[in-house]
Structure formats: C-alpha cells, structure tokens
Amino acid sequence: MEYDCIVIGGGPAGLAAAIEAKDNGADKVCVIERDRELGGILNQCIHNGFGLHEFNEELTGPEYAAKFIDEVYKRDIDIFLNTMVIDLTKDKEVTALGDNGLIKLKGKSVVLAMGCRERTAGAIGVKGFRPAGVYNAGMAQRLINMEGYLVGKEVVIYGSGDIGLIMARRMTLEGAKVKAVVEIMPHSSGLNRNIHQCLNDFNIPLLLSHKVTEIHGKNRVEGVTIAKVDDKFNEIDGTREYISCDTLLLSVGLIPENEISQKANVSIDLRTRGAYVDSNMQTEIPGIFSCGNVLHVHDIVDFVTRESRIAGKNAARFARGELNNSKYIDVYAGDKLIYVIPQKIALDDENGALICFRSKNIYRNPTVKIYSNDKLIKQKKYKIIVPSEMIQIHLKYDYIKDLEGNIMVDIEGEKND
Amino acid sequence: MIRDITCIACPLGCEIKVEDTENGYLITGYTCKKGKDYALQEITDPRRILTSTVAVEDGVLKVLPVKTDKAIPKDMLLKCMEEINKIKAKAPIYVGQVIKENILNTGANLVATRNLAKKE
Known part of the structure; x- marks a missing residue:
C-alpha cells in the first residue's frame, strides 16, 4: 500500500503530525500504533496540567489526547492499531506486524514519532538482588492508572524527574506510604510546581545529593540503603541510612526509542539521543522526519505538539515535491547548553525555525543570545532558566534569510544553585 | 510574616512571596495574574484539582481516570479519595460524563477524563 505520509507512533507527536500532514495536502496519511488505542503515554498521565499553551486551560493527559x-x-x-513497525528503509518502505499479519507500506514521506522509554535499574548500577518491587515509575503509573493494580504499600522513589514526583503523589492518594524521594543531583530534575x-x-521528603547504594531483599524488596554524595557523586563515609520499603520506583531518565530510525540509516546525535534534524524536522535521510520524544525528551506536551506540527506540515510538503531548500547553516550549542535542536536551519524557508534547547545549570535573570558569525541576531530575557525546562524560541524568516555564518545559541548570566 | 509559595498555575513555577502587612497581603514575585490569584488563594484557602481513577464494570479497562471539575480544599483530598474508592462506574463512559455529583459537598463534580468503551 502506498501513502503520501506514514506516521510511526500514535502518541501526541504522531497525532499532531498526522493532522497537520493531512491538512497540508498529503492525500493519503496513516498512523501506525503498537498499543490497542491512540494517545500514547498521555493515556496513563491522568494528572492535570496539560494544554496550558495549546488550549489555555489545564487538562489531564487523557483529555489532551x-x-x-x-x-x-x-x-x-x-x-493501524495493535501494529508494530519492525523495519524501515531509507527508501521509506515500512514493514509492520499487527492484527492483519505482516504488512508492507511505502511512503513518500515518513514521520518518526515513536516516543521514548525509561532508563531501567541496569542503567544506574545499584548493588543488590533484583527482587520483585523494583519498577520504573512510568511502568508503575500504567499499572495503577490503566490496569488498576497498586504496585506497593511502602515506597521509595529514586530520581526526582516529573514522573517520579507525580507518582509520589499518586501512590500517596491511593493509600501507600511514600517514605522519600532520593535524588543524586543537588537540584531536582522535575518542575518546581x-x-x-x-x-x-503530602510532607514527602526530597533528599537531594543522595543516592541509593543497595537494594535489600531477595524475593521482594525489603528496604534500601541510601547515602549522601559529594559533588562528584561519590558516597560520603558515615552517611548511610536504611529505609524499609516494599517498592522502589525508578525515575532516572528517558531514552528516545530510535531503533527503527537507525534501520533507515538516520544518524543520531549523541547528546539528544535523537536524530539530527533541520528546521523542517527533516532527518539527514530526505523525506524522513522526526518529532516529539523520539527526537529529544520533552517536559511539556504542548511543545511536542508545536514541534510535531512542523514535522507533519513539512512531510506533506515533501510528499508534494514542494520541500526544496538548498541553503543551510549549522546550529551549535554554547558552553552553557546541553544541546540545541535543530542542528541545521534552512535559510530559504519562509516558516523560519523553532530553536529548542536545555541549559546545563540554573540561571537567574539570564539572557538567551543567538549569534551568527559572532554577530548577535536575537536575544531574549528570562526570569529563570533551569535544566528541567526546555526553552523554545522561534526565529522568523526575516531574522535568518540573509544569514551566512553558522548559528550559536548560548545563555548569558550568572550560574545559580 | 513572609511566606514563600511556589506557583503551580503553570510549568514556570514562579517563587512568590506573600507578606502580612497592616494594609493586607503584599504579594511579590508573581509574573502573571493567575500567579497573584493563586498566591492569595494558597494562603487563605488552599485548593487542588484532584485526579484519580474509579473502578469500572464491563469496560475495556478496569479503571477510569477522573478529576474534580474544580479545585477542592486541600484538606479534603484524602477524604475524597475514600469516597472515590467506593465508586463503581459502568461502561460505556464518555469524556466529561459526571461520575459523582458534588462530591462530599465540595461543590465539585467528579467527571470522567476519557472515553471508555464497553468490553466486547
């Protein structure tokens, strides 16, 4: 079967991309989703706080979806539901396995919107057995909010990412005792609110600069040992403390799920662990686009939607043979940034470019400065910039059309802990 | 007395200060009207939207996500959870459908936050 645009993944990124592709002249569009319904991770994020940018109201995850x-x-x-893509070629041939057996599709364009998955216990190397009761926070969230199982009664949460914080409240509301949230960094990686x-x-303690050094218990978790760490994350002698619990939830980061992208030879940026893209969200393989958490991990779904619309729109333009940019410049992250997306900007594109980045540290009253060949082309003041909040700045066509040198994005301001 | 409040109105999480003065509350550090309103609410009558799940009969899932359609007093959260845990809804259910009216006289309705089809 042939499509103008094939969207892989039916979460917030894939849904926004598919709608936008269809509305911009891609005649035949499909969405391939491995779950039994559309909506992706939003279906298990039953808390509110979604949609403030997009709808100017606070929605829950399922409502936003x-x-x-x-x-x-x-x-x-x-x-296509219950259907998992197992192969993608650089010629945009998709092989998927689902209710109808093996299907083969061919797309004029493909949008990668597969999202991300959680880092697991193996990624953080904690000593001890692997008893029952060690869960990734997102897994526990699905079990509680969609399958109806409470995963434990006395809980320690390792990592203070937003999913960990949300799960601390959720488990408390359901009657579990959350004893502590343990965070190795000196600041939380979750949002202040x-x-x-x-x-x-709920008076749940947040233990910053602490790590879990050992998981106790053979068949079921019986407790964890935690300890303070120094600024190099080494354990400080004499600070060990035992906390009894039956459950350890891990909220220790997310990894874009790019195995399918790599089958099509899409090159991956080691900092974002997502594809290299230009300002049209096109990867280095023509006609293959990437957006949402498979491109880089977001903290706000509204930003996913915004980025995915760009991918969908340009996938439609590509399918119609109308995406013909020829002038590109590279975009670099300054010393104070972890990364910047996109890595390339098409200068001859009237849509301009949406710049996204994360800072390495906390800055109060900083200015974001965007340079081209050492010349300042745009600056914007912020009250605060923190690593847990991605910043998006749109560069209009007028700002970029005459640029010649590469772009560098950085923050000017005093680091603040 | 000065109280520090982290705003929860949006992801920015502004640090707001509320000072008790002779002329009433002096609120600083907010960056929008929502933030100022939230700070005043937080020190006079703290409220939260409650989100949870209720058990479902005959649904494609065993549980249905729900929320209070307006913020309820913070000290009512756990009492409302006890009430929520008694409810058994019946599929099919539509997003926005009222599952429990005026839960514990808070003035808030408990509403479904997704469509939930009947099990075939």
Missing part, C-alpha cells in the same frame, strides 16, 4: 484523537478520526486518515504540589503537599 482525546482532543487530538477526535481530530484524527474526523479526517480520512488510516489508523510538581515538587510543591506532589511532595510538599
């Missing part, structure tokens, strides 16, 4: 799912079903878009409304509201 429902708005896009409705829009997809209103359009003539083919949906989640520390406030998920931990402080």
Whole structure:
C-alpha cells in the first residue's frame, strides 16, 4: 500500500503530525500504533496540567489526547492499531506486524514519532538482588492508572524527574506510604510546581545529593540503603541510612526509542539521543522526519505538539515535491547548553525555525543570545532558566534569510544553585 | 510574616512571596495574574484539582481516570479519595460524563477524563 505520509507512533507527536500532514495536502496519511488505542503515554498521565499553551486551560493527559484523537478520526486518515513497525528503509518502505499479519507500506514521506522509554535499574548500577518491587515509575503509573493494580504499600522513589514526583503523589492518594524521594543531583530534575504540589503537599521528603547504594531483599524488596554524595557523586563515609520499603520506583531518565530510525540509516546525535534534524524536522535521510520524544525528551506536551506540527506540515510538503531548500547553516550549542535542536536551519524557508534547547545549570535573570558569525541576531530575557525546562524560541524568516555564518545559541548570566 | 509559595498555575513555577502587612497581603514575585490569584488563594484557602481513577464494570479497562471539575480544599483530598474508592462506574463512559455529583459537598463534580468503551 502506498501513502503520501506514514506516521510511526500514535502518541501526541504522531497525532499532531498526522493532522497537520493531512491538512497540508498529503492525500493519503496513516498512523501506525503498537498499543490497542491512540494517545500514547498521555493515556496513563491522568494528572492535570496539560494544554496550558495549546488550549489555555489545564487538562489531564487523557483529555489532551482525546482532543487530538477526535481530530484524527474526523479526517480520512488510516489508523493501524495493535501494529508494530519492525523495519524501515531509507527508501521509506515500512514493514509492520499487527492484527492483519505482516504488512508492507511505502511512503513518500515518513514521520518518526515513536516516543521514548525509561532508563531501567541496569542503567544506574545499584548493588543488590533484583527482587520483585523494583519498577520504573512510568511502568508503575500504567499499572495503577490503566490496569488498576497498586504496585506497593511502602515506597521509595529514586530520581526526582516529573514522573517520579507525580507518582509520589499518586501512590500517596491511593493509600501507600511514600517514605522519600532520593535524588543524586543537588537540584531536582522535575518542575518546581510538581515538587510543591506532589511532595510538599503530602510532607514527602526530597533528599537531594543522595543516592541509593543497595537494594535489600531477595524475593521482594525489603528496604534500601541510601547515602549522601559529594559533588562528584561519590558516597560520603558515615552517611548511610536504611529505609524499609516494599517498592522502589525508578525515575532516572528517558531514552528516545530510535531503533527503527537507525534501520533507515538516520544518524543520531549523541547528546539528544535523537536524530539530527533541520528546521523542517527533516532527518539527514530526505523525506524522513522526526518529532516529539523520539527526537529529544520533552517536559511539556504542548511543545511536542508545536514541534510535531512542523514535522507533519513539512512531510506533506515533501510528499508534494514542494520541500526544496538548498541553503543551510549549522546550529551549535554554547558552553552553557546541553544541546540545541535543530542542528541545521534552512535559510530559504519562509516558516523560519523553532530553536529548542536545555541549559546545563540554573540561571537567574539570564539572557538567551543567538549569534551568527559572532554577530548577535536575537536575544531574549528570562526570569529563570533551569535544566528541567526546555526553552523554545522561534526565529522568523526575516531574522535568518540573509544569514551566512553558522548559528550559536548560548545563555548569558550568572550560574545559580 | 513572609511566606514563600511556589506557583503551580503553570510549568514556570514562579517563587512568590506573600507578606502580612497592616494594609493586607503584599504579594511579590508573581509574573502573571493567575500567579497573584493563586498566591492569595494558597494562603487563605488552599485548593487542588484532584485526579484519580474509579473502578469500572464491563469496560475495556478496569479503571477510569477522573478529576474534580474544580479545585477542592486541600484538606479534603484524602477524604475524597475514600469516597472515590467506593465508586463503581459502568461502561460505556464518555469524556466529561459526571461520575459523582458534588462530591462530599465540595461543590465539585467528579467527571470522567476519557472515553471508555464497553468490553466486547
């Protein structure tokens, strides 16, 4: 079967991309989703706080997803559920396995929107057995919020990413005792408001600069040993403390799920662990686009939607043979940034470019400065920039059309802990 | 007395200070009207939207996500959870459907936050 645009993944990124591709003239569009329904991770994120940018109201995850799912079903878009893509070639041939057995599709364009997965216990190297009761926070979230199982009664959470914080509140509401959230960094990697409304509201201690040194228990978790760490994350002698618990939730980071991308020879940036893309969200393989958490891990779904619309729109333009940019410059992250997306900007594109980045540290009253060949082309002041919050800045066509040198994005301001 | 409040109105999480003065509350550090309103609310009558799940009969899933359609007093959160845990909804259910009216006289309705089809 032939499509103008094949979208791999039916979460927030894939849904926004599919709608936008269809509305921009891609005649035949399909979405391939491995779960039994559309919506992706939003279906298990039952808390509120989604959609402030997009809808100017606070929605829960399933409500945010429902708005896009409705829009997809209103359009003539083919949906493959319970279907997992197992191969993709650089010629945009997709092989997938699902309810109808093995299917082969060919796309004029492909949008990669597979999302990310959680880092597991193996990635953080904690001593001890692997008893029952060690869960990734997102896995526990799915079990509680969709399958109806409470995974434990006395809980320690390792890692203070947003999923960990949200799960601390969720488990507390369901009657579990959350004894502590343990974070190895001197600051939380979650949003401030989640520390406030998920931990402080329920008097759950947040132990910064601490790590879990050992998991106790053979068949079921019986407790964990934690210890303070120095600024090089080494354990400080004499600070060990035992906490009894039956469950350890891990919220220790997310990894873009790019195995399918790599089958099509899409090259991966080691900092984002997602594809190299240009300002049209096109990877280095023509006609293959990438957006959402498979490109880089986001903290706000509204930003995923914004980025994915760019991918969908340009996938449609590519399918119609109307994406013909020829002038590109590279984009570099300054010393104070972890990364910047996109890695390349098409100068001759009237849509301009959406720049996304994360800082390495906390800055108060900083200015973001964007340079081309050492010349300042745009600056923007912020009250605060923290590593847990991605920043997006749109560069209009007028700013970039006449640029010649590469772009460098950096933060000017005093580091603040 | 000065109280520090982290705003939860949006992901920015502004650090707001509320000072008790002779002329009423002096609120500083907010960056929008929502933040100022939240700070005043937080020190006079703290409220939260409650989100949870209720058990479902005959649904494609065993549980249905729900929320209070407005913020309820913070000290009612756990009491409302006890009430929520008694509820058994019946599929099919539509997003926005009222599952429990005026839960524990908070003035808030408990509403479904997704469609949940009946099990075939």
